[in-house]
Amino acid sequence: MERFREVRGTKDLRPGEIERWHYLEKIVRTVMDRYGYLEIRTPMFESTELFSRSIGSDTDIVQKEMYTFPDRKGRSLTLRPEGTASVARSYLQHNMGRGKAVTKLYYMGPMFRYERPQKGRFRQFHQFGTEAIGSPAAWYDTETISVFYEILDAAGLGPLTVRLGSVGDPGCRPAYTSLLKEYLRARSDELCGNCKERMEKNPLRVLDCKNRSCGGAIESAPSLLDHLCEPCTAHLGEVRSTLEKGGIPFELDRSLVRGLDYYSRTVFEIHHDELGAQSALGGGGRYDGLLEDLGGPPTPGVGFSAGMERIITVAESLEIEWDGGDEPMIYVAPVEETAAGDVFPLVRRLRRRWKTEGVREVRNLKTVLKRASRAGAGIVLLLGAGGALTVKRMDTGDETGVSVDHLEEEVEDLRKAIAARRSEERDS
Ligand SMILES: [Zn+2]
Ligand SMILES: [Zn+2]
Structure with a gap:
């Protein structure tokens, strides 16, 4: 019979790599907490209209990339392709902004x-x-950039540069859009098929095209930065000066637009300085019109998102050491049949404080140590007749007898000694 496999485009995250995920997740949670962002978990599917209305019905995501299906009652549902629409929906539904100047969620x-x-x-x-x-x-634009920068930095992913731009607002974007359309029409024979279509419906998205043939036209296209209205210019100026004062390295990107329609004013990406063309680690921007588009009162907002696979792949390719804080595991084994029954209570006692494994079968010492080593043990406890206990350090091979009353103290001392030796080895 043919065996089942992961569906194409999906991946099991198994022991051996999940540790890196835990490490990144922990950094994310720690930094978010310091910045005062609270976690929200929205459902993985929503009504399809939420996404078509927020992301934009002529974006690539909505046009070709969504997992959309009817449920048993014929309602159209979609697996969420991004996070902002769901959070905005939840914010409005639960009136989360009541009595607060700003609501910070992650x-x-x-x-x-x-x-x-x-x-x-x-x-x-x-x-x-x-x-x-x-x-x-x-x-809040600056804070959004700062919290993302801090997470990447804490994960060891530097040196980093913020690319900052502005997509204007309804006050200044329309005039620029028609200017851009005019420019693109004049150079339309250089554009890829996709862009020829986009040019009419949504010319800003042409600037986001990664197709090489469009590069020339994009490079000399007029920049929205030169056509911002006064309030948009002032807003961008404030983001810039705050970043400067905060010591966050950034550069202005004259053609930066993001793949979603809901952005206004600030857009940004954070790039790793040594990765070449594919150096973006994530980005975001302001979306002052989004909540209104979803039927809410006028409510400004700003956010970022980053792909975790991307960050983990980059960390691996840069050979950044992510110390998952692997603690020395304790392995308990009997050396006499009469001691076999004591293994379980001892393992249970140790597991109240530490990661511990135990076996009931009596094997010769060589086999015990081989299995302990394969299991990743740092400390082995050998149980003999009459409650005799021997503690063995795997890294040095030292062993000592210990009384069961002082077991925890002895283990604690050994763990400290092992950790100290490991950090010495890392530093040298
Ligand atoms: Zn193109
Ligand atoms: Zn403006």
């Missing part, structure tokens, strides 16, 4: 897009991100 979890699977790109992938909803102030 999320982390799987998203789904029907894309061509490639290295580091999956159809079920994982993102984390923030949404700060309720304030138009540039402070």
Whole structure:
């Protein structure tokens, strides 16, 4: 019979790699907490209209990449392709902004897009991100950039540069859009098929095209940065000066637009300085019109999102050491048949404090040590007749007898000694 396999574009995260996920997740949670963002977990599917209305019905995501299906009652549902729409929906539904100037939320979890699977790109992938909803102030744009920067930095992913741009607002974007359309029409024979279509419906998205043939036209296209209205210019200026004062390295990107329609004013990406063309680790921006588009009152917001597969792949390719804090495991084995019955109570006692494994079968010492080593043990406890206990350090091979009353103290001392030796080895 043919065996089942992962569905194309999905991936099991197994022991051996899940540790890196735990490590990244822990950094995300720690930094989010310091910045005062609270976690929200929204459902993995929503009504299809939520996404078509928020992301934009002529974006690639909505046009070709969503997992959309009717449920048994014929309602159209979609597996979430990104996080912001769901968070905005939840914010409005639960009136989360009541009595607060700004609501700061973060999320982390799987998203789904029907894309061509490639290295580091999956159809079920994982993102984390923030949404700060309720304030138009540039402070929150800067804070959004800062919290993302801090997470990447804490994960050892430097040197980093923020690429900053602005997509204007309804006050200045329309005039620029028609200017851009005019420019693109004049150079339309250089554009790829996709862009010829986009040019009419959504010319800004042409600037996001990665197709090489479009590169020339994009490079000399007029920049929205030169056509911002006064309030948009002032807003961008404030983001810039705050970043400067905060010591976050950034550069202005004159053609930066993001793949979603809901952005206004600030857009940004954070790039690793040594990765070449594919150096973006994530990005985001402001979406002052989004909540209104979803039927809410006018409510500004700003956020970012980042792909976890991407960050983990980059960390691996840069050979960044992610110390998952692997603690020395304790392995308990009997050396006499009469001691076999004592293994379980002892293992249970040790597991109240430490990671411990035990076996009931009596084997010769060589076999015990081989199995302990394969299990990743740092400390082996050998149980003899009449409650005799021997503790063995795997790294040095030292062993001593210990009384069961002082077992925890002895183990604690050994763990400290092993950790000290490991950190010495790392430093040398
Ligand atoms: Zn193109
Ligand atoms: Zn403007």
